[in-house]
Amino acid sequence: GVQLxxxxxxxxxxxxxxxxxxxxxxxxPRPWRELMELxxxxxxxxxxxxxxxxxxxxxxxxxxxxxNHPELAFxxxxxxxxxxxxxxxxxxxxxxxxxxxxxxxxxxxxxxEAERLCDxxxxxxxxxxVALDTVPQLIESYAGDTTAELILREPPAxxxxxxxxxxxxxxxxxxxxxxxxxxxxxxxxxxxxxxAQDLTVSNMTTSTxxxxxxxxxxxxxxxxxxxxxx
Numbered sequence: 119g120v121q122l123x124x125x126x127x128x129x130x131x132x133x134x135x136x137x138x139x140x141x142x143x144x145x146x147p148r149p150w151r152e153l154m155e156l157x158x159x160x161x162x163x164x165x166x167x168x169x170x171x172x173x174x175x176x177x178x179x180x181x182x183x184x185x186n187h188p189e190l191a192f193x194x195x196x197x198x199x200x201x202x203x204x205x206x207x208x209x210x211x212x213x214x215x216x217x218x219x220x221x222x223x224x225x226x227x228x229x230x231e232a233e234r235l236c237d238x239x240x241x242x243x244x245x246x247x248v249a250l251d252t253v254p255q256l257i258e259s260y261a262g263d264t265t266a267e268l269i270l271r272e273p274p275a276x277x278x279x280x281x282x283x284x285x286x287x288x289x290x291x292x293x294x295x296x297x298x299x300x301x302x303x304x305x306x307x308x309x310x311x312x313x314a315q316d317l318t319v320s321n322m323t324t325s326t327x328x329x330x331x332x333x334x335x336x337x338x339x340x341x342x343x344x345x346x347x348x
Contacts, residue, residue, distance in 0.1 A: 119183035121176075123195040123225075129168035133159065133178055136167065137185070144186045153181045157211060173204035177211070184215065191215065194225045209234055229329040239329065243337045253329065258301055260335045261327030263287055266298040266305055269321040270312070278315065283307040302326060 127136050137150035154160045157177040162170060170178065176196065183191055193212070197205040205228075212235055216222050226232055232239050233253050241249040241256070249256060273294050280289035280296075285304020290297045298308055305324070312319065 119186060119188035119191040119220075121179045121183040121191070121193045121196065123198065125179050127167045127178070129166065131167050132164055133167065133170070134163040136178065137181060140182050140185055146187070147185045148187050150181065150185065153184060156214065157181055158207075171204075173200050173208065176200070176208065180211070180215075184220070188220060190221045190223065192223045192225075196224060196226065197228065197231060205231070229333070233329055241333055241336050248336045249332070254302075256329065256332045257327055261329075261331035262335070263299045264302050264305055264324065264326045266322060266324040268296040268298065268308075268319050270294040270296060271318045271320045274315060274317055278311065280308055280311060283311060 133154070134150075137154070141147040141150050151160070151163075154163060157180060159174055159177050159181070162174055162178075165174075167175065167178070180193070180196075183193070196212070197208050200208065209231065212222060212224070216235075222235075224232070224235060236253065238250065239253055239256060240247050249260065251259065271294070274291070278289075278291060280286055280291070280298075283289075283304060285301040285307055286298070287300040287304070288298070289300075289308065296308075298305055309319075
């Protein structure tokens, strides 16, 4: 099944008419009324395509892409031009489609979208796949360290050997102030060790890299700059 970034239907066609028409193209189509309910557009059955909002129109095209029970669905720039609420509603919809057993290939420039929805992410630079892995592994491999500044309620009685913990690249302690640099799992190791020493954290600030940082590290430019060149 395929949902294209730019697609169109006759504007005066009703939603139910479009789904019934396309259902006739397949020998064993999925019941289109069931799809409308899944996609939350059952109340738009008699609405013309031209009267739908951007999010509703996208849902119709997703329904068309899912009519033939596809094992694989390609969704291209699914949430472009949608408002934040419609975008998040669309994310919930894609999670439902995925949970029903359809493999979804999603093209997107929104890093938050990829981080939430994708089991694996391919970073593509000028038509070439430069990295392919899970989101946590991509961040750990390419995005640099997680950093954190922790304030302890009281200084430790003795020396802490935090640098020896797995995932910790550097941990400097001065009085009650602890500066950390390493992986997200390394930061969890630090918390475990502090708890074992009966030390509590009164304040903390963290900076965690994401897919945007991965893209920058691999391509040398931000995703916003990439969008401007497309």
